[in-house]
Amino acid sequence: MNLPVFDDGAPLLRASGVTRYYGTRIGCTDVSFELWPGEVLAVVGESGSGKTTLLNCLSTRLVPTSGVVEYRMRDGAMRDLFQLNEAERRLLMRTDWGFVHQNPADGLRMTVSAGANVGERLMAVGARNYGAIRGEAESWLDKVEIDTGRIDDDPRGFSGGMRQRLQIARNLVTGPRLIFMDEPTGGLDVSVQARLLDLLRQLVGEFGLSAVVVTHDLAVARLLSHRMIVMRGGNVIETGLTDQVLDDPRAPYTQLLVSSILQV
């Protein structure tokens, strides 16, 4: 993916020495990086390498054992996320961020209509015009290639790919600047994966989104990300521009990953 022209100001997100233990077990250790506006960072590694733990620490869903996560608020101020009060943090999660779960049922309200799923965040920030909310939901369904005729259907009747696209629409409707994704194509058939990746790539480009994408699939990293972090056993093994890491891996472990998976 081509590098966007990054903001020359400050990074959007900065992780410094982020470490999380589960008791004595390591989740992730000493992860540091900066994410710039418009940049997509992939976190790759085998199962159990600490990707989800890191993502959850970054998105404040999990409190790190040590380390700092900072985020540049809309007013330009860099804030320590774990110093925000709960109201500020929850508002951030609902408006300026998105979180796309691997299992769409974890990110959707399965018993309410697609329109209400998309409209919820708007209503949460004070939208009170039914027609306008519905119009916005329609336009987002269209953007994620869901037939707008399904607006009043609940996602229980949707395919896996549709549910995932609905989850994305639900997250993007408030114009967030940063999206966290945990294995967004994980549970999907290969052909459905390709379509979803294509859509994600297009939306990220169109809205200049920044994203942290966790995946064990190097092809997803290749397609979506500008930069990547390779993890193993909770540690960062290698980091660099995606094309560089994939075409010319330094660490022996990354070489192994690239040779075993990318060939498939």
Add this chain to the structure above:
Amino acid sequence: MTATSETWSYNFAYLDEQTKRMIRRAILKAIAIPGYQVPFASREMPMPYGWGTGGVQVTASILGPDDVLKVIDQGSDDTTNAVAIRGFFEKTAGVATTTATEEASVIQTRHRIPETPLSETQVLVYQVPIPEPMRYLEPREAETRKMHALQEYGLMHVKLYEDIARHGHIATTYAYPVKVSGRYVMDPSPTPKFDNPKMDNSPALQLFGAGREKRIYAVPPFTQVTSLDFEDHPFAVQTFEEPCALCAAEGVFLDEVVLDDRGGRMFVCSDTNHCEERRAAGHRGRLSGDPTKTEDASQGERP
């Protein structure tokens, strides 16, 4: 005090004084934070949950010997539930009871607010089955408490949105959610939304007791109570096409009464006391002579 009758085997109004003090503290807290659900240690009452044990505990805690109690159920003073609760307090507190709204100092209610406007000297006690307005979409109690604390009320509008998407209008007619004093969203208990405007700025103190769920909440006198809605689907109360068939009242909440198995029906005041007072004052409705007779005599066939 001599134990001349079984009345004296109870403490006044059944609950012991310690329990009443505990409940009064919860009530005071509820009044101080309008619309906020205050947890309390709900007691077993000699009646099953669903019979208004929350309301009964609140009433028992505020009742004094000089109070005059009215109990209504769906607007009626005469249902089994209303009669039982009235009897309970006659027996355990020896207080005077009434069916006349204007005579009562404490009114315990299930499902209705009387049509007769309430005054500053009255307290309305609601029996509440489910106090949490967001339970429908968010079953986790810890999460709903957090949402109240942070005023995250988007979910309430999701529910109303769904109503409009499914029915073309807000189809919620009972337990219609309100915002109290611009802060807490509250379930007004299963009263018809027709009564929501009566809650707004009411001179009477309104107390809500949920026994099984162990919650008390309150709307102090002269407090703003706003029904949630959308700009393009504003809140509106139910309207009725005809006046009460017995007393000709308009602008009151009517119940449909089926008269026979051929579609014969009439609409009458849900507030039975209000209807009786109007009839006593000479108001006559379409069927006030005999409610089982319809206009067309041939339809009024009797078994």
